[in-house]
Amino acid sequence: MIRRELGLVLVLVAAACAPLYLPAYELSLLGRFLALAVLAMGISLIWGTGGILSLGQGVFFGLGGYAVAMHLKLASADPGAVPDFMQWSGLNTLPWWWTPFGNPAFAIAAAVIIPGTAAAALAYLVFRRRVTGSYFAIITQALALAATTFIISQQQYTGGFNGLTGFTSAFGFALGDQRTQFGLYWVTVGIVAVTFVAVRALQGSLFGKVLLAVRDGENRVRFLGYDPLPFKVIAFAIAGVLAGVAGALVTLDLGVISPAMFGVVPSIEMVIWVAVGGRNSLLGAIVGTLIVNFGKDWISSVFPDLWLHVVGAVFVLVVTVAPRGIVGLMQSVRTRSLRLRPVTPPALVE
């Protein structure tokens, strides 16, 4: 136990010191991908533990990103003027629902509450009628499509396809400043650490145990006196919150949020991060996110035509050869000598 915690602390220290030894560009990538890892841990919670495959996590990512971006946009606009995209969309007064985002605390709260509430509402409406996992996956994918279509079509309120960008400062800090970048990086590392500890505690609690049982057999849990609905709704809402937090962090880091970042394709890519790392492992989610994203940055620079082939092959291989991902592979290497494990983990039976 102690050695394990020690390992985690060491990684945390190594990550926190990254600004000292990583070049600026890699550091900014690492910060961005760690922010995405927060979202990935949410997917690990709902998919690995809860058996809920969502192909629409991007939507909650986007909601978090937009909440923060709306504030940044207002903070960057000239006093009394509406944001630039509203002007060129022919809108000269600020819509009422934009106004509260002028308050930074409201925007930060909204980046957490709005995705969480939206996720809870969706999960409640769909799971209430005991819709199966396949249906849910398809509906969430349709949601990703509908959400991006809708945001793009409401250009005068949302910035449309271009999204929201052109921020100068964030919560009083100049965005271009290196100190702001470092600060944001450390905030990200802190959030990753807190999320990791919190989700792991959740998985260890009775809630996590029941959720795991729900994954393998919803009815069995029901006949033990547990209503699976609130468990799934709460888990999905937590994943929604984590996606929203990730969206907010990435928006701050990249200085842009746009529908192209969270539509159908990005949403399914989020699932592949977790699948590569190992869907049943929280660490797998982080490792998978880092590996896939660094891999994408590298391969798409060197062999752009190869990237889709690689992603496609990774999808196929992970599912057929290594359904428990990298962490699962390492685990089975370590445990094979100790005891035999069932070949197909129960997690794979939906």
Added chain:
Amino acid sequence: MASRRSVRRAIVGIVAVALCATVLYPSSSMAAGTVDVGVLQSLTGTMAISEVTVKNATLLAIDQINAKGGVLGKQIVPIVEDGASDPSMFAQKAQKLIEQDKVATVFGGWTSASRKAMLPVFERFHGLLWYPVQFEGNECSPDIMYSGAQPNQQILPALQWAEQKGYKSIFLLGSDYVFPRTANLILKKHIVHDGGTVAGEEYVPLGGSDFSAVINKIKVAKPQIIFNTLNGDSNVSFFKQMAAAGLPSAKLPVMSFSIAEQEAKAIGPSLLEGSYAAWNYFQSLPDPVNKKFVAAYQAKYPGSPVDDPMAHGYLDVYAWAAAVTKAGSFDPEKVRKAATSLAYSDVGLGETKFAGNQSLVQTGYVGELQPSGQFKILWQSKGPILPVPYDPLSFPGKTCVL
């Protein structure tokens, strides 16, 4: 509980990934005789279809300049990056090019979304981006050179031509994104101002392929001409379904703002025959310099047509090289100052220059698509048009301040 033992392994993994990242990335070598420039376009994804051709034109210009001895005695080394049709990737790769590869300048971007996403990066690092595509205006940044047309250089000339031809009732159709919506906002103001009527305005989601409802609405509205700002593949569906509905371009003329020679080839000239397009460059421009450019390009990419954004992508490199030469330096700040004080005639655009607002002064043309896939030039504006980023009729009081 399951992952206890592997936790430390995985931890090592994370650190390894982080460290590998630094090792795997070859940092650019600033060899004495070379200068690195970034070429950032979508090589994959939905936009690759268009952006790859601009990348090719950019690389052609670099090759030609290198063959003539380079710039300031240095050979230009292009570092090509893939924006993957994803604005956030454009931002990420722009950052890589500037921060890691330390390029002198970047040529790239097609969609407004990608330009908007890169803008903060260029402003943060004070880089210089050369943007080659017509766009919706409403933007001017000291860190971007806009060689693509402003609305008053492409859309308004087309309206002027339509009005001269007697088309009064205009139907506005576009993909649902920023350029069509802004273009149509400007068009509506001008159509009404000039005494015409807007017969209808419809938007289809990007990549949309069902035009049955739109065509039905067009039939009911009975416009004299359609101004089409559809993007990419949607054009194929639109023209196929118009033809199927008995409304080929011969019956109901269509003026397109996003169909150049490349797109015409993709859609099929037979579907588009007789439809109109407005650009600032056509492959068929009779200028001898243009003939040389087209010949050089087709020598490298046989059978491939040349179009407006490619010509601008090609021009951008020459403009940059000339500005560097004049400034005697690769410093973006000096280069952009020099760029606005020069005139260029290296491409078939005729004699052009960058105006003080860092947009290109250029002529507007209207062409009619021929079965060959080439445009027959029907009309051209009276001389080169000064770029106006903010349309005074639509956005009164807004001006470009650099």
Added chain:
Amino acid sequence: MIDSGSPLLSVEHVTVSFDGYTALDDLSFALASGAVHVLIGPNGAGKSTLLDTIIGRVRPASGRIVFKGNDLRAVPEYAIVRLGVCRKFQTPGVLDALTIEENLRVAVTQNRGAWHAFRAKPTAAERTRVDEVLAIIGLAERRNALAAELAHGMRQWLEIGMVVASDADLLLLDEPAAGMTHGEAEATARLIRSLAGRHAVIVIDHDMDFVEQLDAPVSVLNMGRMLAHGSVDEIRRNPDVAAVYLGRPREGDVAGR
């Protein structure tokens, strides 16, 4: 609490049909608190359907089921369990991804709300109960093993343990001794007998030897109706029952294994 005069469970004129096939036909049945009762019958007689109907998985087309004075017709499955009914399924329904101890902990927890489940620590009483049940089912030493790794007989025991741990007033056991060796079945019978008084138990089984060891009243179901009631000996001698089983001679022994 329960009015001593009224039964714990009463099944009143319940009819259940699937796509025109009548699984339970105007069936009535009552059970007092703490009583053990055995249901036998040939395959398709409606035994499992009866348990399904009590637990809320199947809803009656007509008639009603009353448990502790509550009409169960409109109560969701999980809420029926919370009223005090717990069932062991025919194919063991243990929670494979959890350890044996965790399985029992999930079963033993009385406050089964999702918010409550966030609180990680089980109460002292719950821990004691888990230890007790672990001792009863003889899995104390393997408490940290995953349920998925257990052999079939052990899974049966674990599920029985979960049902016991739930401390429900009514336990429904669907073929608890299936797949067990003779000795294991004997132990199971002992366990069930020991539950009498504290819990009411309905046991479904085919194996008359096992049923005999339970020493409890027996009802015979056939074609969705009650065919006979009585002690094991009375049932053995009942000519109607014999006719049912003789009509399908092998089922009494083989089916369900």
Added chain:
Amino acid sequence: MSETTLVAGQLFNGISVASILLLAALGLALSFGLMRVINMAHGEMLMMGGYLTYLSIAVFGKGAGFAVGLVVAFVGTALFGALLEITLIRRLYGRPLDTLLATWGVSLILQQAARSIFGPIGVEVTAPPWLSGTLSLGGTVMTGFSIPGVRAFIIVLAAVVLGAVALIIARTRLGLLIRAVHENRPIADALGANTRLVDLAVFALGTGVAGLAGSALSLIAPVTPTVGQSYIVYAFLVVIVGGLGSLTGTLVAALLIGVFSATAQIATSQSFSDVLLLLCVIIFMQFRPRGIVSQGSRALEET
């Protein structure tokens, strides 16, 4: 008067869109409905059908080429589907969500392959001369209302394909086996039905129908590497609204969704009608979570 033309036109468009959705969804209704395989590469089967049609036209000319293309598209994609089933899908039965991920990977590879072979720019497929007319209904209140020949062809084709698939399932020996396997896989297996072969046949039939659909859709839509992506989400919505394993449900759902989006577009934009559509599907699932035509099951857990 123009209002009636608009409404009548949109009603026809609704049926036309429904026929497109039906063609795109039929193959999915087979593989997802009967086998619980979520084939995300289904859109790429449409794409493949389009490219095969293009090749046929290149070989046989504009007139006959399209007719040949329909057949080639069906056979070609069915063979590819069979290959996919043998090499990949077969390993993943009982894991629907994993079939989803794996076939998504396949779809990415196919898109990139099409890009490498045919270029990122699409290829040109135009309607053959015998389909390029319109049927006009002049002289009545419907003046100005005409039916494009291409759309009429797609409606007829959708009806024919639906009828053929229904006939195969209802009347042939293969259909009998399909129904048996669908009803109860272990028992069908125990009774000696070669369930592997049945799965293979169903999957190949599903992809073949998708190829046929792609061939027909090339008349009104582009043939590009990514064309399949624009249909896949809607096709899945049709299948889940229709109910798993029911052709009738699929037909009704396609009609509902087609007419819904067409009528919604009388009053609003296409973007907004897409959003409304999803909202309505979620509301619909509150009432009929298993789709229009649903089947009961006694299994403790369902997939």
